[in-house]
Amino acid sequence: MSGAANPGPQAAATGAEPRLQALAHELYQRSGARELGLPQEQFARLLAEIGTKYLPGESDPARTAEFYRSLRIEELVLAHACAAGSERAWEVFLTRYRVKLYDAAYGMVRDEVRARELADSLYAELYGTETRAGKRTSKLAHYTGRGSLEGWLRAVLAQEHVNSYRRTRREISLEEKTEEGVQFAASDPQPAGCDARLVAATDEALAALSAEERFILAAYYLDGRRLAEIGRMLGVHESTVSRKLERVAGGVRKAIVEGLLRRGMSRAQTEEALETDVRDLDLDIRRQLSQETSSSAFLVKDE
Amino acid sequence: MAELPKIVRQRLQAERAAGAAHPDANLLSAFVERSLSEGERTLVLEHLARCAECREIVMLALPQEAEVELGMAGVRAAAGPLQRPPISRWWRASLLRWGALAAGVVIVASAVLVPKLGEREMAPSYSAREQPTSKVAELPLGKEVSEKEEAKAGEPERERAPQAAARKSRPAENKAAVARDARKDLPRSEDVRLAAAPPAPEKRSMADAVIAEATPEPAARPQSRQEQVTVANEDRAAPTPPAAQMLGRAGSLGKESAPEHGATKKVPGAMPASTTHAVRNFSGGVRWSISANGEVQRSLDSGRTWEVVPIAQGAQFRAVLALGREVWAGGAGGALYHSSDGGEHWSRIAVHMDGIRLSGDIVRIEFSDLARGIVATSSSETWATEDAGRTWQRR
Numbered sequence A: 001m002s003g004a005a006n007p008g009p010q011a012a013a014t015g016a017e018p019r020l021q022a023l024a025h026e027l028y029q030r031s032g033a034r035e036l037g038l039p040q041e042q043f044a045r046l047l048a049e050i051g052t053k054y055l056p057g058e059s060d061p062a063r064t065a066e067f068y069r070s071l072r073i074e075e076l077v078l079a080h081a082c083a084a085g086s087e088r089a090w091e092v093f094l095t096r097y098r099v100k101l102y103d104a105a106y107g108m109v110r111d112e113v114r115a116r117e118l119a120d121s122l123y124a125e126l127y128g129t130e131t132r133a134g135k136r137t138s139k140l141a142h143y144t145g146r147g148s149l150e151g152w153l154r155a156v157l158a159q160e161h162v163n164s165y166r167r168t169r170r171e172i173s174l175e176e177k178t179e180e181g182v183q184f185a186a187s188d189p190q191p192a193g194c195d196a197r198l199v200a201a202t203d204e205a206l207a208a209l210s211a212e213e214r215f216i217l218a219a220y221y222l223d224g225r226r227l228a229e230i231g232r233m234l235g236v237h238e239s240t241v242s243r244k245l246e247r248v249a250g251g252v253r254k255a256i257v258e259g260l261l262r263r264g265m266s267r268a269q270t271e272e273a274l275e276t277d278v279r280d281l282d283l284d285i286r287r288q289l290s291q292e293t294s295s296s297a298f299l300v301k302d303e
Numbered sequence B: 001m002a003e004l005p006k007i008v009r010q011r012l013q014a015e016r017a018a019g020a021a022h023p024d025a026n027l028l029s030a031f032v033e034r035s036l037s038e039g040e041r042t043l044v045l046e047h048l049a050r051c052a053e054c055r056e057i058v059m060l061a062l063p064q065e066a067e068v069e070l071g072m073a074g075v076r077a078a079a080g081p082l083q084r085p086p087i088s089r090w091w092r093a094s095l096l097r098w099g100a101l102a103a104g105v106v107i108v109a110s111a112v113l114v115p116k117l118g119e120r121e122m123a124p125s126y127s128a129r130e131q132p133t134s135k136v137a138e139l140p141l142g143k144e145v146s147e148k149e150e151a152k153a154g155e156p157e158r159e160r161a162p163q164a165a166a167r168k169s170r171p172a173e174n175k176a177a178v179a180r181d182a183r184k185d186l187p188r189s190e191d192v193r194l195a196a197a198p199p200a201p202e203k204r205s206m207a208d209a210v211i212a213e214a215t216p217e218p219a220a221r222p223q224s225r226q227e228q229v230t231v232a233n234e235d236r237a238a239p240t241p242p243a244a245q246m247l248g249r250a251g252s253l254g255k256e257s258a259p260e261h262g263a264t265k266k267v268p269g270a271m272p273a274s275t276t277h278a279v280r281n282f283s284g285g286v287r288w289s290i291s292a293n294g295e296v297q298r299s300l301d302s303g304r305t306w307e308v309v310p311i312a313q314g315a316q317f318r319a320v321l322a323l324g325r326e327v328w329a330g331g332a333g334g335a336l337y338h339s340s341d342g343g344e345h346w347s348r349i350a351v352h353m354d355g356i357r358l359s360g361d362i363v364r365i366e367f368s369d370l371a372r373g374i375v376a377t378s379s380s381e382t383w384a385t386e387d388a389g390r391t392w393q394r395r
Helices: A007-014 A018-031 A040-054 A061-070 A073-083 A087-109 A112-127 A149-168 A174-180 A196-207 A211-222 A227-234 A238-262 A267-291 B006-014 B025-032 B038-050 B052-061 B067-078 B089-120 B147-160 B164-168 B175-185 B189-193 B206-211 B218-236 B242-252
Strands: B265-267 B279-283 B286-290 B296-299 B306-308 B317-323 B326-331 B336-339 B362-367 B373-377 B382-385
Touching: A018 A040, A018 A061, A018 A073, A040 A061, A040 A073, A073 A087, A073 A149, A087 A112, A087 A149, A087 B362, A112 A149, A149 B025, A149 B052, A196 A238, A196 A267, A196 B006, A211 A227, A211 A238, A211 B006, A211 B038, A211 B052, A227 A238, A227 B052, A238 A267, A238 B006, B025 B038, B025 B052, B038 B052, B286 B317, B326 B362, B326 B373
Parallel strands: B317 B362
Antiparallel strands: B265 B306, B279 B286, B286 B296, B296 B306, B317 B326, B326 B336, B362 B373, B373 B382
């Protein structure tokens, strides 16, 4: 989701667009960057980089300004001041986030020792253990202020946890997969022993769903998430998720039946195809589940 | 829930986000906090619908449901982090079983003992134990609550109280009258102590006061009880916003002036992901926290819903401390505000000594009692007061 350089955001840094320059100055004043030892030039460069990443080709100064105003400027400055090695920034960071980070780690692994290990490993990365061209690189330099710093820390911690889980299971981490270009295996074109018309009708029905509807289906039926959990992920009440799920599940079945009818099946045959599928695919599903990493395995839930 | 044909599950599982990179932590956290643009959100959702790993990360990255635990994190931090004893499933299941058994025993015991209590209530010795003021703390004060509702609110509490039987000895007295009488006496702290309120510690450590739950001072206890009862009312009756209830109570307490910057802004639902700083303090059902936007927040219902408390336009807060009704909030530019009425009215406190003013952002506020406390700044300054903020000394 990054793109080529664009003149709008860069203008904020270079001062080519006076309004954006004024905005950059205003944000700098508001951010407390000076107190944390972050120079204005570095701040402007940071804004330009973020703008370039998220607003490729955006030339409307009003939109650019709106985007910059939506950033968590104070937290952005804090993170980058920490990345730059400001002691004062680290003091503030630790005051604000140390406990939360340990708490979030505990929420993920539900084990004191592992939680401490997880949080400590992230701390090491936040502080910057890797050196690039003789310089320490802190993970905090990747924070862009799109969401809260706390939320970003939780997301990074979750990634770390998933990767750590994969490492212990001798699986390939997400980064390694990305580097090797095998992160997304090609989808199975057609399950063995299944009617091609059924597969086509199902794919057609799923393709007609919105992203949110597919997300809800996947989270509920594949990941085994509770309605309340899905609701929290989407920021809606669980009753809303329940209604949508009911509607989508019913709609998908209906769409498959219609698709099969269009492909020349009788109504009795469509019902038989769906029922047959349930029996025949049972073993196949089990096989797939045993191969795929169960997503819920990452999270130890209290039940 | 409707059963989904297995072919659908199979095809869903076979779908992969071919060719697309995983969204980074910035986008995933912004997705959780709903701060992405509509287009970006759709793109992320498209990916999530096909990527189990990212769905898992989003799930793990959600703020914890029980914000109480976040508040308790401060306590753990004071004594070393992560000292929460893990609760096993077996223990939970046992708890459930024994809990059900205990409930059954209580019900049977009640059925046997209640008639006997009814006989004993007429005895003079039991009547002498009646504390007319004991019901005071069990009833709401808000004038917006009708007499009938007040009586209803008080009813369950009365049934539980040991004075219940004694109260039955006054059959002519209707519940509304009880409520009226009770309200007259409400502000008396001695009365409230009778309502089984836990005794507040004499003095707390600084660390406890800052990042842990703030146990209310005895004088602050009446408000906590009022709030708990009023919240209970809301659960039964129409869902009146707690903020409105709070303002109503302020009015009934004789404080006429409105907050300086308008009414509080209600944040519906559970504590939103975008405003999930640790709960700093809570007193009874009232909790205080700082949002990720630097706003002071208050929850009147044990963290289920949060409302932004407007203090000063444009102020960015970093620390909040509540000691009962006394609330302190500090933040950017040395801004320090104090409320002595639970956050209804605020006054700015100037921290200075011999012409030197506090500089930097206030990142920590600690009070060992209502008068003595310190504020610490991001520029490593520490200022102390021993007279509730009237004068300050730089350390």
